[in-house]
Amino acid sequence: MGIVSSSIARKVSMALSGLFLVVFLAQHFTINFSSVVAPETFNEWSHFMGTNGLVQFALQPVLILGVIFHFVMGIILELKNNRARVHSYKKYSGSANSSWASRNMIISGAVVLAFLGLHFYDFWVPEIIYKYVDVNEAMESRYYPELVHKFESPVRVGIYCLAFVLLMFHLWHGFASSFQTMGWNNKYSKAIKGFTKLYAVAIPLGFIFIALYHHFNQIPH
Amino acid sequence: MKLTLKIWRQKNATSKGSLETYQVTDVDGDMSFLEMLDVLNADLIENGKDPVEFDHDCREGICGSCSLQINGRPHGPKRHITTCQLHMRSFKDGDTIVIEPWRAKAFPVIKDLVVDRTAFDRIQQAGGYISVNTSGNTIDANSIPVEKDDADEAFNSATCIGCGACVAACKNASAMLFTSAKVSQFALLPQGEVEASRRVLNMVNQMDKEGFGACSNTGACYIECPKDISLENIARINREYLKASVEG
Numbered sequence: 087m088g089i090v091s092s093s094i095a096r097k098v099s100m101a102l103s104g105l106f107l108v109v110f111l112a113q114h115f116t117i118n119f120s121s122v123v124a125p126e127t128f129n130e131w132s133h134f135m136g137t138n139g140l141v142q143f144a145l146q147p148v149l150i151l152g153v154i155f156h157f158v159m160g161i162i163l164e165l166k167n168n169r170a171r172v173h174s175y176k177k178y179s180g181s182a183n184s185s186w187a188s189r190n191m192i193i194s195g196a197v198v199l200a201f202l203g204l205h206f207y208d209f210w211v212p213e214i215i216y217k218y219v220d221v222n223e224a225m226e227s228r229y230y231p232e233l234v235h236k237f238e239s240p241v242r243v244g245i246y247c248l249a250f251v252l253l254m255f256h257l258w259h260g261f262a263s264s265f266q267t268m269g270w271n272n273k274y275s276k277a278i279k280g281f282t283k284l285y286a287v288a289i290p291l292g293f294i295f296i297a298l299y300h301h302f303n304q305i306p307h
Numbered sequence: 308m309k310l311t312l313k314i315w316r317q318k319n320a321t322s323k324g325s326l327e328t329y330q331v332t333d334v335d336g337d338m339s340f341l342e343m344l345d346v347l348n349a350d351l352i353e354n355g356k357d358p359v360e361f362d363h364d365c366r367e368g369i370c371g372s373c374s375l376q377i378n379g380r381p382h383g384p385k386r387h388i389t390t391c392q393l394h395m396r397s398f399k400d401g402d403t404i405v406i407e408p409w410r411a412k413a414f415p416v417i418k419d420l421v422v423d424r425t426a427f428d429r430i431q432q433a434g435g436y437i438s439v440n441t442s443g444n445t446i447d448a449n450s451i452p453v454e455k456d457d458a459d460e461a462f463n464s465a466t467c468i469g470c471g472a473c474v475a476a477c478k479n480a481s482a483m484l485f486t487s488a489k490v491s492q493f494a495l496l497p498q499g500e501v502e503a504s505r506r507v508l509n510m511v512n513q514m515d516k517e518g519f520g521a522c523s524n525t526g527a528c529y530i531e532c533p534k535d536i537s538l539e540n541i542a543r544i545n546r547e548y549l550k551a552s553v554e555g
């Protein structure tokens with residue numbers, strides 16, 4: 087067992103990778119939100135993120151590894167935890183003592199993962215092809231119209247919104263839970279919990295707002 | 308009151324088992340849940356049938372043996388009580404009640420509603436003690452000053468009766484609430500400091516070895532715990548474990 091494979095070590099690694107993703111999400115949200123209030127700033131920031139060597143070749147791989155680590159560990163934990171109860175109850179009243187979000191992290195997580203697949207296909211793959219396969223000139227003004235056009239299809243916007251609702255559930259439990267996992271339960275916990283719940287609702291709602299805003303404010307091709 | 312009971316019957320550890328349906332009549336609201344089962348058993352014995360095996364001892368909420376999963380919840384529909392503290396007035400005439408044993412890989416069924424909870428004993432044996440020299444010049448515990456808040460917290464943790472409701476309630480059959488209570492009752496006191504690192508590492512190791520799941524912080528354990536063992540204990544065991552791992 088020991089430090090790398092004990093149940094607590096696994097949980098702590100889950101919490102740390104989760105918190106890392108929470109920080110990333112805040113940064114991603116800030117950039118995306120600029121597309122609503124200041125398209126030029128959005129272009130500038132996107133250009134910077136897309137061309138800066140540190141971001142591209144250090145932070146981006148770390149992020150991808152972080153996501154992979156988080157969901158692989160999530161699946162391992164889920165399988166292990168299921169094995170701890172071989173015979174299930176004939177009658178089980180889970181909702182009497184715990185929230186849906188807390189009992190179904192694997193479901194909300196799986197939906198977010200499926201969305202991430204689509205998201206990569208939508209934004210990341212075209213970016214990589216544009217920059218490293220076709221080797222186009224860097225063009226700062228292209229990001230904003232590209233983003234807006236992605237939100238033209240109502241189906242895509244629908245999927246996008248659904249995924250963020252599930253992310254809301256995931257973070258509603260997960261963000262606060264990560265502090266408990268790391269041993270943080272003290273006089274500040276109430277305030278921390280409040281902040282995590284606010285984040286869990288506000289950030290996904292913000293992403294949904296951005297998607298709907300661009301969907302209803304299309305620019306000509 | 309007339310009730311329909313669906314009770315898990317299983318001859319022994321290796322047989323398959325199933326839910327069997329029974330009718331009980333003349334159930335009084337002031338009966339405890341265990342007394343209601345006594346009535347059923349008296350009836351079964353009178354009719355030459357095998358009575359339903361279930362664990363019980365003190366019948367006043369202190370021994371922790373009355374482990375029954377009632378309508379999908381440990382110790383029934385009320386929070387923070389044991390089955391022996393549950394009264395039949397919590398049910399209505401004509402109700403159907405499903406009664407099952409605790410379900411966890413680490414708590415195998417022995418017969419009917421009785422499970423083997425010695426996994427808890429082994430966790431306790433792995434480190435839930437302090438070593439005291441009893442050679443004749445033992446220091447009186449009261450001569451070591453302990454802050455009141457810490458003493459109260461340690462005492463609260465020590466009230467865990469090892470009933471296993473936390474494991475039964477948890478979707479992961481995790482024993483973190485139990486183990487964290489047993490670690491906390493020493494971690495908070497100076498007497499527990501000497502063996503603190505070894506204790507938490509060994510007890511968590513044993514908990515994992517027994518096949519209990521990891522904690523997902525759903526909080527179900529605390530809601531069902533008859534002794535209100537707080538979730539702060541789980542944060543504490545995580546903290547103690549991390550500290551012990553870093554210190555080596």
Ligand code: HEM
Pocket residue numbers: 097100101102103104105107108111153156157160161163164191192194195196198199202256257259260261263264265267521522523524
């Ligand atoms: C890629 C898809 C994802 C999957 C499959 C997934 C899965 C999971 C699972 C199963 C847990 C619970 C672990 C447990 O019960 O012990 C969890 C916890 C968590 N997740 Fe995710 N997740 C995903 C994406 C994300 C994202 C995108 C974020 C943040 C933006 C995130 C943040 C968290 C946090 C903070 C926790 C709490 C850790 C703890 O309980 O201590 N997850 N995740």
Ligand code: SF4
Pocket residue numbers: 371466467468469470471472473474484485488528531532533534535536
């Ligand atoms: S922590 Fe509570 S529910 Fe778990 S064994 Fe102890 S008394 Fe029972």
Ligand code: FES
Pocket residue numbers: 362363364365366367368369370371372373389390391392
């Ligand atoms: S029989 Fe002792 S606690 Fe219920």
